[in-house]
Amino acid sequence: MVGVKVCLLGFALVVSFGCFTFPATAQTTDPSEVTALQTIKTRLIDQMKHLNNWNKGDPCTSNWTGVLCFDTVGIDGYLHIRELQLLNMNLSGYLAPELGQLSHIQVLDFMWNEITGNIPKEIGNITSLELLLLNGNKISGSLPAEIGYLPNLDRLQVDQNQLSGPIPNSFSNLNRIKHLHLNNNSLSGQIPPELSKLSSLLHLLLDNNNLSGYLPPELSNILDLRILQLDNNHFNESEIPASYKNMSKLVKLSLRNCSLQGAIPDLSSIPHLHYLDLSWNELTGSIPSNKLSDRITTIDLSHNHLNGSIPANFSVLPHLQRLSLENNLLSGSVPSTIWENMTFTSSASLTLDLRNNSLSNILGDLHPPTNVSIRLQGNPVCNNVNKRNMVQFCQSEARGEETLGSLSNMTNICPIHACPFDDFYEYVPASPVPCFCAAPIRIGYRLKSPSFSFFPTYLDLFKDYLADSLYLDHYQISIDSFIWEQGPRLNMYLKLFPTVYNNSHIFNISEIQRIRGLFTTWAFRGSDFFGPYELLNFTLIGPYLNVNFGPQGSMISKRTLALLLFGAITCAIMIPAAIAMLIAKRKFRHHPSLSSKHLSSKISIKIDGVKVFKFKEMVLATDNFNISTQVGQGGYGKVYKGILEDNTVVAIKRAEEGSLQGQKEFLTEIELLSRLHHRNLVSLIGYCVEQGEQMLIYEFMPNGTLRDWLCVKAKERLSFGMRLHIALGSARGILYLHTEANPPIYHRDIKASNILLDSKLNAKVADFGLSRLAPVPDEEGMMPGHISTIVKGTPGYLDPEYLLTHKLTDKSDVYSLGVVFLELLTGMRPISHGKNIVREVNVAYQSGMTHSILDKCMGSYPSKCIEKFVVLALKCCMDKPEARPSMSEVVRKLESILQMLSESDTMLSECTYPNSGISAPPSSLTCVTRDPNLSSNVSGSDLVSGVIPTIRPR
Structure with a gap:
């Protein structure tokens, strides 16, 4: 009997040179189905054991992720897998x-x-x-x-x-x-x-x-x-x-909160010790006087019962970042030599936390560098805070620990909006080629046990470590943001940029696969200082959206993964059936005109309020999808303006090959969309599912997207009152999705280009292509707080917590809408020439310079209203979801801001629209501004002072 090699590539059956994938249906826990699949696997292995012509070589030479190999000509019939990475x-x-x-x-x-x-x-x-x-x-x-x-x-x-x-x-x-x-x-x-x-x-x-x-x-x-x-x-x-x-x-060595007693042992003989944490125990006695390692960055002996004085050995530690001795029984003086003998770079930091002891004095210099923070509250030395300038050390509010930050910056001054691509591209922050624009790979990354307390000091060293490990140049690595978590563990959001020297603005597929492989196989060189790491997510969006990590682009089907977890390892098939499929494959090759796109059936379902269109109707409506009728393109596919036989103008979304769903899934989504009815949502009119096509037909929005109106190229501008109305309409549409849709929905891709404007500039939220159903109660009636999902969306609008944890909540939509609010206020893009809109507005607001970043084309506005709008937008964009308002709170706040405006302020512009009958692009809109309450300019500080003049931006 001639041996036949059968490989399950990503659990898709491959026979000889043909590939057949099992149907990717919904996940099942049916015990009978699991048992049946297990029986099939057993029968196949039994048959393989009885085949002749055994070959003792290794049939599995591929090292791809998720490759299963059977070989009927060798290796005693068992499954061969090198890596299974899910x-x-x-x-x-x-x-x-x-x-x-x-x-x-x-x-x-x-x-x-x-x-x-x-x-x-x-x-x-x-x-x-x-x-x-x-x-x-x-x-x-x-x-x-x-x-x-x-x-x-x-x-x-x-x-x-x-x-x-x-x-x-x-x-x-x-x-x-x-x-x-x-x-x-x-x-x-x-x-x-x-x-x-x-x-x-x-x-x-x-x-x-x-x-x-x-x-x-x-x-x-x-x-x-x-x-x-x-x-x-x-x-x-x-x-x-x-x-x-x-x-x-x-x-x-970290032994925090372990109920330990006795004295601290002498650890001075450990030459490479960087981090020592013995806090929150019941340790007694004095602190050992022998000098610790010169490499020490962190000493935390707080919350014990230690007595005696602060030893002199803390005075010769050149890399010390944190010395925590608070809540002990220490007495005597604080030696200023701790900081006097240190050399501080601009990125260095030293925190001395000595609170709640019995310290009576500071010996030496009372003017430490700005890099040094000293906390002495709760000591006798603070009893007379006016003595020897002690106020700065004894005040109740002192600088806290570094908890979160942003480290990306632009070394070059690049023109706004000059990036010649879309929102997925950014300027490479440290590029040796000025203003080089590229699409980064975005990575959630966590250090599980770092040996430092203050990250910026070691930023360059960390980038060198990553660059060496990933075989990239230093400038290709950007750390967008980081946050310290309990542990302490350090979460960060990395961006990796392609090289600037090959004139390509994206990574090629093999390079992406190589980089991901280095992360997932722990091929990095070891770093005990940075400690073990975790890959939290490897986010591929924009030009990388369809990159696969299986062999020849084959993806592991969700059904197969589910079956693996529920008790079945393979979904194999008997050899005769495989041969039959091989014959079918060869027969299929003789009919190349029957592409996969033209084999789908004409199945449709009747849904109230949704019309089923024929393919030929779509062809006629768009002049055979003439490029002149194309009005947009997104992740789902191209969008065309179409005119139906009854002269109704519609927007037709035509799915591209890579966006096609299964027939059942597509119709299920149509049925879901048909239930969504709100004046601030774009209405679904119908669909077309013929000749392998999948199209959604929506009402046409003649005034385009909000992004069009905020673009620097727009000829007409939105007044402040109009912007508030657009913000409120958008918020009401999303609130409907969260609370009134059945079932509730998280949008997941809220952005200015997904907020469309009708003929009267009413805002309507569009594009639910990335939407996810909100969580439903479990068997005990408990409601999960989030959905765990692969990160999708648009850079600049993505909730940072969602990026790091993959936990999607209603507050993720709140964050994205907050970014839209900031766009309305400033006219900026979420990310432009290396600057993040949330960060820029925060800095301006905190410094009392809000007016300097407001859109100068907005017209006049009452400063109290603008202040409240700014505050609301920034609250929506808080890093922590629990600090953000709910969508219902957002709607209420916007309504109250509008009520603050007088009737004349509410409609600051009377707008006249052309009578074209079809569309009114921004350039066609004529606005006459009414401005009854103008006053002179005021300084930015007035925006947070309670003064309520009406101002015109400079």
């Missing part, structure tokens, strides 16, 4: 015991999904496994002891789950393990002293569990250990073992 794909269900049959897998990656259930003990059978990555799910139960017998395991990440029970003693057999991340679970019991046998271990993260017992002194035998993080456990009546001073390669 990162951040909204997968639910549980891990199947059959995973243990993937006997050649090296990478098993299910990070950042919604997986429940237990970790199957059968995973312990995969002796080839090197990376087991399950963090960021909802997995419960205990850690299987069988994992401890994986001889090649290099990295085990199960953090941020709901695991309980003890750490198995068998983990001491993981001879090759370098990274053991079990943090943020509910693990209990004693840390096994046997872990000291892990001679290759570099990072041990057990923080945020319920571990108890004592701290094993044997851990000091792990000679290569660099990071030991055990915060927030309960080692009652345990002391810090003196043997820990022998951890000669330790970079970070």
